[in-house]
Amino acid sequence: MREIQAADISAAVARMCVSANTRLPDDVRRKFEEGLRNETTAAGKEIFRQLLENADLAFETKLPLCQDCGLAIFYVELGEDVFVPGGVNAAITEGMVAGYKDGFLRKSSCDPLSRRNTGDNTPAIIHIDLKPGDALKISYMAKGGGSENMSRVTMLSPSQGWEGIKQFVVQRVVEAGPNPCPPIILGIGIGGTFELAPKIAKQALLRKLDDLHPDPKVAEMEAELLAAVNRLGIGPMGLGGSYTCLGVKIALAPCHIASLPLAVNVQCHSARHEEVEF
Amino acid sequence: MTTHALNTPLTDADIEKLRAGDVVLLSGIIYSGRDAAHKKLMELLDRGEALPFDLQGASIYYVGPSPAPPGRPIGSAGPTTSGRMDAYAPRLHALGLKATIGKGKRTDAVRQAMQDHKAVYFGATGGAGALLSKCITASKVIAFDELGPEAIREMTVQDFPLLVINDAFGGELYAKPNLND
Numbered sequence: 252m253r254e255i256q257a258a259d260i261s262a263a264v265a266r267m268c269v270s271a272n273t274r275l276p277d278d279v280r281r282k283f284e285e286g287l288r289n290e291t292t293a294a295g296k297e298i299f300r301q302l303l304e305n306a307d308l309a310f311e312t313k314l315p316l317c318q319d320c321g322l323a324i325f326y327v328e329l330g331e332d333v334f335v336p337g338g339v340n341a342a343i344t345e346g347m348v349a350g351y352k353d354g355f356l357r358k359s360s361c362d363p364l365s366r367r368n369t370g371d372n373t374p375a376i377i378h379i380d381l382k383p384g385d386a387l388k389i390s391y392m393a394k395g396g397g398s399e400n401m402s403r404v405t406m407l408s409p410s411q412g413w414e415g416i417k418q419f420v421v422q423r424v425v426e427a428g429p430n431p432c433p434p435i436i437l438g439i440g441i442g443g444t445f446e447l448a449p450k451i452a453k454q455a456l457l458r459k460l461d462d463l464h465p466d467p468k469v470a471e472m473e474a475e476l477l478a479a480v481n482r483l484g485i486g487p488m489g490l491g492g493s494y495t496c497l498g499v500k501i502a503l504a505p506c507h508i509a510s511l512p513l514a515v516n517v518q519c520h521s522a523r524h525e526e527v528e529f
Numbered sequence: 530m531t532t533h534a535l536n537t538p539l540t541d542a543d544i545e546k547l548r549a550g551d552v553v554l555l556s557g558i559i560y561s562g563r564d565a566a567h568k569k570l571m572e573l574l575d576r577g578e579a580l581p582f583d584l585q586g587a588s589i590y591y592v593g594p595s596p597a598p599p600g601r602p603i604g605s606a607g608p609t610t611s612g613r614m615d616a617y618a619p620r621l622h623a624l625g626l627k628a629t630i631g632k633g634k635r636t637d638a639v640r641q642a643m644q645d646h647k648a649v650y651f652g653a654t655g656g657a658g659a660l661l662s663k664c665i666t667a668s669k670v671i672a673f674d675e676l677g678p679e680a681i682r683e684m685t686v687q688d689f690p691l692l693v694i695n696d697a698f699g700g701e702l703y704a705k706p707n708l709n710d
Contacts, residue, residue: 294692298654305660309605318595318605318658318678355604357595357678366565368677397610397633397655425706430610430633432655483706488632488655490692491704521656 252334253385255529257342260335260389263527264346267391268323269354271525272315275306278460279522282497286434286487295492302520313354317521320356321393323347325377326454332385333529340377343389347375359396378450390457390526398435398519401427404449407511413472416441416513417479423515424480424496429489432519434497436460437476440514443504448514451502456518457526460498473499487520497522534688538586539627544647547693549700553651554688559588559630561682563609566673567617574620581672581681584625588651591631593678594668595658603668603684607658608632611650615639622646634703635695643697651691652702664689 275283280303287299309316325343335342351358351372358372403423407415420439427435440452464470476499486492497520506512530550535543537557547553560582562570573580591611595604611631618629619642627648632655643649653661667685674680694702 301654301657301660305654305657308663309659312659314598314601314659314662315595315605316659317656318593318607319609320595355596355598357593357604359593359678366568368679370677400610425708428634428706429652429703430612432632483708484704485706486704488652489634489703519656 252332253330254334254336255387257335257337257345260339260342260529261346261349264343264389264391265350265353267389267525267527268347268350268356268393269313271391271523272320272354272356272393273309273313275309275316276522276524279497279520280306282434282460286494290487290492290494292486292490292492294490295487295494298487298490315356316523317395318357319359319395319397320351321395321523322360323351323372323375324392324394324453325375326390326457327377327379328382328386328388329379330384330386331381333387339379343377344373344375348373378454387529388526390524392453392457392524394453395519395521398431398517401431401517402449402515404445404512404514406445407513409509409511411511415511417476419513420476420515421479421483423517424483424485427517428485431517432521433485433489434487434494434520436497436518436520436522437480437499438516438518439476439499439501440512440516441501441503442506443512444506444510445512447504448512449516451504452514452516455500455502456516456522457524458500460522464501469501469503473501537588539588540586541647544627544649544697547649547696548698549693549696549702551693553691553693555588555651555691556687556689557685559590559684559686559689561592561594561684562589563591563593563679564613565676565679566681567614569673571617571620582683584621586625586627588628588630589621589626590684591629594662594682595678597668601662603662603665605658606662606665608653608655611635618642622648630691640695640699640701643695644699647697649693649697650695652694653689653691661689
């Protein structure tokens, strides 16, 4: 059994929340720079220019990149031989609360009916996967409401297959239009169950924009969806152009013989996530 | 595309100059308000009570800023998705609201209300909250403090950079998705 101190986890999570909200990931920045060079519309180019200036300013001033610092989402890979006195959930939550408070990040969590703000961004949304071994990896994502609202889960019929999947994804992007702050990134969960598909769809957004899916067939599907979505011409902030989407990330899971669950998680261009390993 | 420097409160003459696609650098007082604040404004109107600010010529910015760090008037302050306020906007336009500021599509009912009451919808760049905060020189909560980030703030802006998304003549800037390929 390996013991990891809760205080160490909390401190790392707090740092990660502040850092992710104030420092645009390098892979996203490279895409913005590419967009500034290659976008076909003047309005689209201007959006990329502003987003790069915004990223520089956020890094210098430690103001959040976006005022919507999101609900705090954590995907945790927890080794079965790890022991955290006080508990992993509590340690992550404590770190998140401290990071959002000390980093002047917006607290966006509220009661679903009374709409009363919980005041400290709790609860953290924590997904824990148990793994063999004694390692601990915590990935954090700041997920804003505007893009999350444009995300959908559907249960397709197996007969609809890849064509049905493509159609649903493209239609989702059409209907979302300018709302989710394009250029977007799409996390696509195919298979699993009604609750698993959206979980892996969001998890897929933790991948680097410029990585290639290890399965060449899936990598090809990602490229095909990306091209289909970018043909729509919605462009940065919906102002028209060839950069509607910066990347498509697909996650697959076996599903019931009767089902073809599909989840589309729409991520805004401010794709804020970081990870820490113990 | 024309660039206009405008000061609040906005007049009918200001609005009539604007066309979808124009750039506006807005200066003066604007009011923040989003979901929960709008619901409360409607409750005040239903009860026949006064609103916390004068709607005549007013501009509402759909924003819930992040907390102001020491030494700054405000935190990050970019637009939220406007569609969630579509249920409320026509009633406010009828009472004198001249402009809303946000991001994303509006309903036909809101676009019609803007034509009927000479009003416009401005887009600010979503996800550029740090950059936009530079144009906000002062900010104070004037109503519904209990709503935290959703409280109504009176904000002073200087050359706040906006695009006219919907004008008062039915014009719209957003690209129509190309469904033919």
